[in-house]
Each structure stands twice: as structure tokens, then as C-alpha cells.
Amino acid sequence: MALRRSDADAALAGVAAGAVTVGTGALVAALTGASSDPLVAVGAAFVDATPAWLKDWAAGTFGTADKAVLGGGEVLVLALLAALAGVLAHRRWAWGATLVVALGAVAGLAAMARPDAGVLAPLPAVAGAAAGLLTLRALVRRIPDDASTAADVDRPARARAGLPDGAGPTDGDRVRAPADEGSASGPSRRALLVGVGVAGAAGLLGVALGRVAGASRRGVQAVRDAIRLPAPARTAAPVPADVQVEGVGPWATPTDAFYRIDTALVVPQVDPATWRLRVHGLVEREVELTWDELLGSDLVEAWVTLACVSNPVGGDLVGNQRWLGLPIRDVLARARPTAEADMVLSRSVDGFTASTPLEVLTDDRDALLAVAMDGAPLPPEHGFPVRMVVPGLYGYVSATKWVVDLEVTRFDAASAYWTERGWSERGPVKTQSRFEVPRAGARVAAGDVVVAGTAWAQHRGVTRVQVRVDDGAWQDAELAGDGGVDTWRHWRWTWRAEPGEHRLLVRAFDPDGPQTGEQQDVVPDGATGYDTLTLTVD
Ligand SMILES: Nc1nc2c(c(=O)[nH]1)N[C@H]1C(S)=C(S)[C@@H](COP(=O)(O)O)O[C@H]1N2
Numbered sequence: 223m224a225l226r227r228s229d230a231d232a233a234l235a236g237v238a239a240g241a242v243t244v245g246t247g248a249l250v251a252a253l254t255g256a257s258s259d260p261l262v263a264v265g266a267a268f269v270d271a272t273p274a275w276l277k278d279w280a281a282g283t284f285g286t287a288d289k290a291v292l293g294g295g296e297v298l299v300l301a302l303l304a305a306l307a308g309v310l311a312h313r314r315w316a317w318g319a320t321l322v323v324a325l326g327a328v329a330g331l332a333a334m335a336r337p338d339a340g341v342l343a344p345l346p347a348v349a350g351a352a353a354g355l356l357t358l359r360a361l362v363r364r365i366p367d368d369a370s371t372a373a374d375v376d377r378p379a380r381a382r383a384g385l386p387d388g389a390g391p392t393d394g395d396r397v398r399a400p401a402d403e404g405s406a407s408g409p410s411r412r413a414l415l416v417g418v419g420v421a422g423a424a425g426l427l428g429v430a431l432g433r434v435a436g437a438s439r440r441g442v443q444a445v446r447d448a449i450r451l452p453a454p455a456r457t458a459a460p461v462p463a464d465v466q467v468e469g470v471g472p473w474a475t476p477t478d479a480f481y482r483i484d485t486a487l488v489v490p491q492v493d494p495a496t497w498r499l500r501v502h503g504l505v506e507r508e509v510e511l512t513w514d515e516l517l518g519s520d521l522v523e524a525w526v527t528l529a530c531v532s533n534p535v536g537g538d539l540v541g542n543q544r545w546l547g548l549p550i551r552d553v554l555a556r557a558r559p560t561a562e563a564d565m566v567l568s569r570s571v572d573g574f575t576a577s578t579p580l581e582v583l584t585d586d587r588d589a590l591l592a593v594a595m596d597g598a599p600l601p602p603e604h605g606f607p608v609r610m611v612v613p614g615l616y617g618y619v620s621a622t623k624w625v626v627d628l629e630v631t632r633f634d635a636a637s638a639y640w641t642e643r644g645w646s647e648r649g650p651v652k653t654q655s656r657f658e659v660p661r662a663g664a665r666v667a668a669g670d671v672v673v674a675g676t677a678w679a680q681h682r683g684v685t686r687v688q689v690r691v692d693d694g695a696w697q698d699a700e701l702a703g704d705g706g707v708d709t710w711r712h713w714r715w716t717w718r719a720e721p722g723e724h725r726l727l728v729r730a731f732d733p734d735g736p737q738t739g740e741q742q743d744v745v746p747d748g749a750t751g752y753d754t755l756t757l758t759v760d
């Protein structure tokens with residue numbers, strides 16, 4: 223199908239109608255819930271379809287910016303499809319209309335498939351598609367007639383030149399009739415461009431208004447600000463004064479610098495007043511816990527280092543904080559798991575699930591239903607109002623944010639979100655260590671050089687750290703103060719550096735011995751290998 227001049231106009235009309243579709247969808251979604259917003263629902267369906275290798279690649283390439291990249295890519299694909307719908311609609315209305323309806327249907331179905339979908343979930347997509355169709359219809363009608371711009375004008379010209387229809391000069395060098403000029407820049411084209419501008423602006427405004435209205439309608443910020451946390455029944459063990467090595471990232475990760483990893487394209491807004499935790503499955507007694515009951519329980523405070531399974535060797539998807547919460551074993555004790563149970567499948571309000579071994583949740587470690595980090599209620603993006611934190615396990619099998627449901631079950635009877643996408647069903651944290659000082663690739667002067675970093679072996683404890691230069695022997699580093707077996711540990715080593723290019727390796731020990739130097743990718747259960755530091759000594 224040969225391109226025509228008016229195709230560009232039609233494509234513009236399509237994109238403008240697409241903006242109206244998206245804007246209408248976002249406005250309606252302010253009422254029906256953020257996850258029913260067509261852009262959000264389709265993006266979320268895409269995220270759920272992400273296999274381990276793609277998640278690994280996205281996390282490795284974009285880090286915590288992966289959501290922004292996904293959003294940008296989605297808008298680009300949608301703009302192309304909208305342009306195509308415009309071109310089709312201009313040639314034959316039914317084709318363009320069919321594409322718009324099909325896209326609306328995809329978005330509507332994606333919204334209905336969200337775990338938190340209500341009966342009105344497809345409404346934003348339906349309303350968006352309807353508004354988009356009306357806009358497209360109105361704009362396509364304003365496209366200057368092809369009789370004055372393309373093929374139809376060519377016909378007499380071709381006839382004069384003795385050429386059959388469709389042969390000879392391409393559209394690019396065809397003869398242009400005087401009328402061509404007139405209508406391409408004349409009043410009807412101007413009308414089209416005004417229509418495109420108005421529709422596009424209305425669409426963008428709809429998106430902005432919809433998002434703002436939705437956020438303020440459902441926003442939990444005010445509720446969160448008003449929360450007064452109870453004093454812990456047991457406070458965290460005091461942190462030794464010497465946990466921090468100068469130049470190494472803060473031992474206590476500030477909340478606003480704490481890494482964020484989750485599948486949620488919009489942060490779930492969960493009101494504590496309506497929050498419930500349901501404990502059921504292989505239990506003698508089902509338990510339901512409210513926010514007030516939770517805050518009224520004996521809460522404990524603990525420092526726990528949380529790590530992501532997608533953290534590459536030397537990476538920074540790991541953070542350490544002081545959490546406040548109810549030991550999960552207390553809640554499980556009220557429900558009394560039956561003898562055959564070996565796993566707890568925790569579920570978030572947005573459908574994410576994690577499989578945690580029952581024994582880890584019932585032994586004496588500080589596995590918490592956490593309500594606070596660093597002395598303040600959880601920020602919405604870190605799971606407000608309640609999340610799990612389990613020392614010794616990667617987040618994907620333990621740290622469910624916005625948690626609302628604990629199903630006591632068996633590993634052979636149920637599987638969790640990432641297990642279904644190629645990751646291991648169990649995820650104990652692997653002992654790891656990394657360099658932070660000096661910066662990679664730095665040039666340093668010969669003589670005494672301080673080399674330092676962080677090591678972790680949650681719930682086993684870092685017992686030793688060693689550094690090796692080139693092919694030399696492993697040398698003991700000095701360990702900074704110990705914040706407990708569930709937290710990471712800073713280390714430092716003074717190196718008598720000699721001029722030249724050098725490659726340093728670091729390894730941490732837990733009570734079972736040294737971490738492995740064998741290189742393994744993050745899939746399926748966490749990366750292994752030594753972090754390396756390459757330096758030039760002058
Ligand atoms: N509801 C929900 N909880 C979740 C996730 C998620 O995608 N959804 N991701 C998990 C993963 S993979 C990690 S590493 C931790 C990260 O917690 P953070 O974002 O507070 O650092 O949350 C866990 N809890």
C-alpha cells in the first residue's frame with residue numbers, strides 16, 4: 223500500500239485521538255482505581271508476563287529506573303499504533319475503527335485480569351475507546367481531501383502523460399495540481415491541525431487530572447502522617463559506635479535512599495482502617511488481624527539487611543534498616559499450622575506472592591509483619607501499612623509489601639509469583655562482599671591505600687573478610703563493629719600499594735566458610751562470585 227501525502231495528516235489525527243483515549247481512560251480510572259487505567263493495566267500485564275531473563279536484563283540495564291523505561295516504551299508503541307489507526311481510518315473507516323476497538327478490548331481485558339479488579343475495571347478502557355473513536359471520526363473528516371493532494375489528482379495528470387494508473391512516477395515526484403497547494407495549507411488543513419492540537423492537549427490534560435484526582439482521592443499520605451506508633455515491647459539491640467567505616471555507604475540506609483524493587487506500576491494505596499490480614503489454609507483456626515489489633519500487639523524492633531535476588535555481584539540492591547513489627551511466629555501461633563504445612567504463601571493487595579519456608583517464620587529470628595522503618599510508618603512504596611521482613615532470605619521469597627493474606631500451605635501445593643517465572647522457590651541470601659573505597663577505576667598514589675566496603679551473610683553473620691591483590695595471598699581485612707547476624711558489616715584493609723595496574727578481589731566468610739568465587743548469574747537464586755576492583759597506582 224503506497225503512502226500518500228494525507229497519510230501524515232491521518233497519522234497525526236490518530237495520535238491525537240490516541241491521546242484522547244488515554245486521557246479519558248485516566249480520568250475514568252480516577253474513580254474506578256489506578257490499576258484499571260488502560261496504560262497501567264496493559265503495562266502491568268506486560269510486567270506479569272516478564273520471564274526471569276527479561277527481568278534480569280531490565281534490572282541489570284536500567285536498575286530501579288526500569289518502570290520509567292517500561293512506561294516510555296509503552297507510550298511509544300501506543301503512539302505508533304494510534305498513528306496506524308489514523309491512517310487506516312482515513313482509508314477505510316471500518317479498518318481504523320476495528321483497530322481502536324481491538325486496542326480498547328486488550329486494555330479492558332488487561333484491567334479485568336488485575337488481582338484487585340472491581341466490576342468497573344473495564345470501564346476506563348471502554349470510555350477511552352469510545353472517546354477515541356469519536357475524536358478520530360471528527361479529525362479524519364477534516365483531513366484535506368485526497369482529490370486535492372494525491373492519487374485522484376494524479377489520475378488526470380497520468381492520463382495526460384499517457385501513463386496507466388499506478389505505474390510510472392511515484393507519489394514523490396508526481397505532478398502537483400495547483401489545488402494541492404491551496405488545500406494543503408488552506409483553511410481545511412488548518413482546521414485539522416487545530417483539531418489535532420485541541421484533542422492532544424485535552425488528552426494530556428485528562429492524564430494529568432486523572433492521576434492527580436486518583437492519587438488525592440485514594441491517597442494515604444494524610445492517614446500515614448497521622449499515625450502514632452506505639453513504643454516497642456522490645457527495642458533493637460544498641461548499635462555499636464564503630465559500625466561505620468569512613469567513605470563506605472551509610473551503615474543505616476536512609477529510607478529515601480533504600481532501593482525499591484516491585485512489580486507495581488502504581489504504588490498500592492492501602493488504608494489502614496480497612497486493612498486486614500487473613501491467615502488461613504493448613505491451620506487449626508483462621509485468624510484475621512486488623513490494624514488496631516496489630517498496633518496493640520507486642521511489637522519488636524530489629525535491624526535487618528534486606529537484599530534483592532537480582533542484585534549482581536558488587537551491586538547496590540541491598541539496604542539495612544531498623545524495622546518495627548509483630549513477629550510473624552506470634553500470628554502463626556494464634557492460627558496453629560497443622561503438621562503437614564511447610565510453607566507460607568504471603569500475598570500482597572496487588573496480587574504479588576512470595577513463598578517462605580514455615581520453619582523460617584516460626585524459629586526465633588526477627589521475621590516481622592513490619593509497620594515502620596527507621597522509626598516512621600512505612601513509606602507507601604515500601605509497603606504501607608504492613609509488609610514482611612525476614613532476615614536471611616531474599617526479598618522475592620519473603621518481603622511481601624502491602625501484605626494482606628498469609629496462606630499456610632506446602633511447597634508441593636502452591637507456588638509464588640517469581641517461582642512461576644523461572645526463579646527458585648526458595649531464596650536464602652548468599653554470603654557476599656563488595657568494594658566501595660576507592661571508587662572503581664580510581665588512580666591512587668603508591669603507599670598506604672585504604673580499601674573498604676560492605677559484606678553480608680544475613681542470619682549467619684560475617685565472621686571474616688579477606689582481600690587479595692593480583693595473584694597474591696588472601697589477606698585479612700579488619701571488621702567494623704557488629705550490628706548483629708542479620709545486618710551487613712563494614713570492613714577495611716590497608717594496602718601497601720605499589721605502582722602499576724592492579725586487580726583486587728574480596729571475599730566474606732560466614733560460620734560455614736568463605737563465599738564461593740564461582741561466578742553465577744542472578745537467575746535462579748542469586749549471583750555468586752568475587753567483586754573485583756581494578757586500580758591504577760601511580
Ligand atoms: N507486593 C510486592 N512485594 C514485594 C515485591 C513486589 O514486587 N510486590 N518485590 C519483592 C522484592 S523482589 C524485593 S527485593 C523487596 C524489595 O523491597 P523494597 O522495595 O522495600 O526495598 O520487596 C519484595 N516485596
Ligand SMILES: [Mo]
Pocket residue numbers: 483529530531532616617618
Ligand atoms: Mo528482589
